[in-house]
Amino acid sequence: MARFPRCLRRNCNVTTDKLARFMEQYKSRVEALLLQSARKKETPQRLGEAMMYSLEAGGKRVRPLLLYAVLDCFRTAPEKGDAAACSLEMIHTYSLIHDDLPAMDDDDLRRGKPTSHRRFDEATAILAGDALLTRAFQLAADDRENSDEKKIRLLQLLTAASGAEGMVGGQMEDMQAEEQTEITSSELAAIHDHKTGDLLAVALQMGGVLSDCTEIEQSQLDRYGRCIGLAFQVKDDLLDVEGDEAEIGKPVGSDETNNKHTYVRLMGIEGAREFLDQLLRDALDALGHIDADTEILSDLARYIAQRTA
Amino acid sequence: MARFPRCLRRNCNVTTDKLARFMEQYKSRVEALLLQSARKKETPQRLGEAMMYSLEAGGKRVRPLLLYAVLDCFRTAPEKGDAAACSLEMIHTYSLIHDDLPAMDDDDLRRGKPTSHRRFDEATAILAGDALLTRAFQLAADDRENSDEKKIRLLQLLTAASGAEGMVGGQMEDMQAEEQTEITSSELAAIHDHKTGDLLAVALQMGGVLSDCTEIEQSQLDRYGRCIGLAFQVKDDLLDVEGDEAEIGKPVGSDETNNKHTYVRLMGIEGAREFLDQLLRDALDALGHIDADTEILSDLARYIAQRTA
Structure with a gap:
């Protein structure tokens, strides 16, 4: 049997062998x-260290995996997606660095390690985030594996998903929602759709562009992406009340303690579970409309909805 | 006589009529x-307000003017440069918002108005900067006036100039230099070359790409850009000791009070003046190697070196 990384063996009890190998x-x-492309020799040392520190901090690398899964599905060479995969992960990483800052979520730890502003200092963390965001677009523009036409299309998608109408806008809305005492489930879904959904969905869309997908295939990939983006969040909220503390790496019930808006709070545990099942069914239904080998994509959807950490 | 804006009449005693009209x-x-392109209807209201607040705060708009001056020089239609001009100004604006933050320069005022984090709050200022940086690249990718090939070339130049090896790297070096007691004039020049020079120089380079300049013309535009970038900084340092408080909008001698590394401190007033003259001569010499109507570009160089505010 192949050797799987410890985190996969431990956490992904719903992982098939094929999916585990793929991941x-x-x-x-x-x-x-990421190691090759983040740091260049002209980068000031401390700035380069801060960029690498956060990129190396781990994480599931869900956005790159989704992109590569689309390429796999349409038998597109993975080299075509390398720059886009790194860009997605750099944008995700910069957003975590800035979200952790004292003026935002004020977090001291991220994945068990000190956050960037705790390990370095606040100014360095702000600049490392700025540098990673800029490098993400630089990688996309410098990519030698794709035509200028394709690179421009990818950059259009990526900038729209990560800016004021996408991820950054979602973070703004999330901050403002925290000041409200009441929120509806559709308002919560709209915030998550921007804050986390847009960058997950664009990973799928970019994979579609790189695979020369038809418009119909693109719209089903987008539907799949929106469903799993939301499912990811609903599952997070459920794990906060049902999960194993040792596996999820934080105290059970911390959302309740921090008075966060969650699907469990809005819908109850049963309601949130049903919503999650519905999202998974919708994601799999979207894949059913795509005439290609979608096994990895459907396994990924199940993994996201049924993971235990 | 044409009506010039008050700031031009008051400040630019070296402005020719033609340059004043151009500016x-x-x-x-x-x-x-900028007003049209910064805010979209899906932008969360407070985020959009913060983006607009800083974009509307004024300033000389030097980077867009340099780009349009190159287009004028080569008789390129200004429409070709509109997206690039806005991108440059948005990147400059985001850098000011982040530089002003408490963790960085901790400035309360910028151009006589409260800085973004004072007018809104720190989190909003961080996000407004992130959103403007992303929007800058989005505008460049969405530009309908240029081919994909040209847009990719512009994006390559712009991302390189504004990231870890360019502007962001320069800000990092500047912060680290403030902790040093001694610095040489070449170290100071290297910091400024990244912190402010790279984005000024890339405005010229982008104008050259849009005008289909030859490699020789490009390299002379770059040389001109490097000289005026440095000249801009040397003149700033001179104005801090020689300027009129009412015109420069801050107390004379504030660099000395804040113990900043300046060319005046390193070279003395006479030395800095001679350095400035040399830079202006070099900038004009570079233009002499370009076979086109460089009148506006040479007037801009004189304006930068001889302005009184």
Whole structure:
């Protein structure tokens, strides 16, 4: 049997062998590429260290995996997606650095390690985030594997998903919602759709562009992406009340303690579970409309909805 | 006689009528475009307000003016440069918002108005900067006036100039230099070359790409850009000791009070004046190697070196 990384064996009780191999292979691939592409010799040393520190901090690398899964599905060479995969992960990483800042969520730890502003200092963390965001677009523009036409299309998608109408806007809305005492489930879904959904969905869309998908395939990939983006959040909220503290790495019930708006609070545990099942069914239904080998994508959807950490 | 904006009549005693008309025309042009392109209807209201607040705060709009001056020089239609001009100004604006933050320079005022984090709050200022940086690249990718090939070339230049090896790297070096007691004039020049020079120089390079310049023309534009970038900084340092408080809008001698590394401190007033003259001569010499109408570009160089505010 193949050797799977400890985190996969421990956490992904719903992982099939094929999915586990896929995840291991492409997680290693994108992590090696990130190391190569983040730091250049002209980068001031401390800035380069801060950029690398956060990129190396781990994580599931879900966005790159989704992109590579689309390429796999349409038998597109993975090289075509390398720059896009790194760009997605750099944008995700910069957003975590800035979200952790004292003026935002004021977090001291991220994945068990000191956050960037705690390990370095606040100014360095702000600049490391700025530098990673800029590098993400630089990688996309410098990519030698794709035509200028395709690169421009990818950059259009990526900038729209990560800016004021996408991820940054979602973070703004999330901050403002925390000041409200009441929120409806559709308002909460709209915030998550921007804050986390847009960048997950764009990973799928970019994979579609790289695979020369038809408009119909693109719209089903987008539907799949929106469903799993929301499912990811609903599952997070459920794990906060049902999870194993040792596995999820934080105290059970911390959302309730921090008075956060969650689907469990809005819908109850049963309601949230039903909503999650519905999202998973919708995601799988979207894949049913795509005439290609969608096995990895459907396994990924199940993994996201049924993971235990 | 044409009506010039008050700031031009008051400050630019070295402005020729032709240059003043040019500056008025293209400053208005880029300001109108910024208003149109910064905010979209899906932008969360407070985020959009913060983005607009800083974009509307004024300033000389030097980077867009340099770009339009190159287009004028080579008789390229100004429409070709509109997206690039807005991108440059948005990147400059985001850098000011982040530089002003408490963790960085901790400034309460910028151009006589409260800084973004004072007018809104720190989290909103961080996000407004992130959103403007992302929007800058989005505008460049969405530009309908240029081919994909040209847009990719512009994005390559812009991301390189504004990231970890360019502007962001320069800000990091500047912060680290403030902790040093001694610095040489070449170290100071290297910091400024990144912190402010790279984005000024890239405005010229982008104008050259849009005008299909030859490699020789490009390299002379770059040389001109490097000289005026440095000249801009040397003149700033001189104005701090020689300027009129009412005109420069801050107390004379504030650099000395804040113990900043300046060219005046390193070279003395006479030395800094001679250095400035040399830079102006070099900038004009670079233009002499370009076979086109460089009148506006040479007037801009004189304006930068001889302005009184």
